[in-house]
Amino acid sequence: MLTLFHAPRSRSTRFLWLLEELGAEYEIKTVDIYRSFGNTGARDPANPHPHGQVPALLDDGVLITESAAIALYLTDKFPAAVIGPVVGDPLRGPYLSWLAYYAGVLEPSVVNLWKQRQDEEDKKTYQLLDDRLRTTLEKTPWLLGDTFSAADILFISLLQFARQMMPPHAVYDDWLARANTRPALARALAKDDA
Missing domain, CATH: 3.40.30.10 (Glutaredoxin)
Structure with a gap:
């Protein structure tokens, strides 16, 4: 259990x-x-x-x-x-990359922003994070293209809790709205x- x-x-x-x-x-x-x-x-x-x-x-x-x-x-x-894509699925690598990116880049960047302790390097990382995430979602509805995954859940849960921690791009709002319709x-x- x-x-x-x-x-x-x-x-x-x-x-x-x-x-x-x-x-x-x-x-x-x-x-x-x-x-x-x-x-x-x-x-x-x-x-x-x-x-x-x-x-x-x-x-x-x-x-x-x-x-x-x-x-x-x-x-x-x-x-x-x-x-979540299984071993051997072509989406497995991108899936693992997004899971690691969430833990290693998004969480620390957002925490530093929230606690107002960003140095210049943190600001650059946050901008790169925003660019990567935004450009991905401008092309596809989910992080893995048309495939919803647990990686989306991790990222979207941040938007549900603290939408203001990410810039006001419509693609983030649309992503959140798509997720919010899931039963x-x-x-x-x-x-x-x-």
Whole structure:
């Protein structure tokens, strides 16, 4: 049985969405987390994440943490759902690249912007990020062309939470609007606070 350690309105909400897209059976274990915006919450001893954060996923005693790793783990576990290209698929390389790009470029760039601690190099990286993402979405509806994937979920979850952290390009708003029509997202949001 899959167990998602979850805190409402946090990075773990995206995994409610992914699990719903996959049609996976899972249970939700709601845990408390420290939230720096608002300075609330605390580490929950019931949360197995090494830093007391979310998401954390437990699969038959195996702990998986970090968003990109969980996304890859789940899409590999449920290949029939076609939410992540399998090994041998020509889209596998771009998929892995977008997952790594989310963790290694987007998250740090947006956090530095949000905390107002961008130096000149950070500003250049943010501009490159915006250029790459915008030009991709000007050509295709999803990061992998016509194929919706867990990579889209990671990136879009940032827009759902903090749209103002990315420039006001219509392609971002359109991407978000396309995602917001997905039935799996509606089911996930209904479970977010449940």
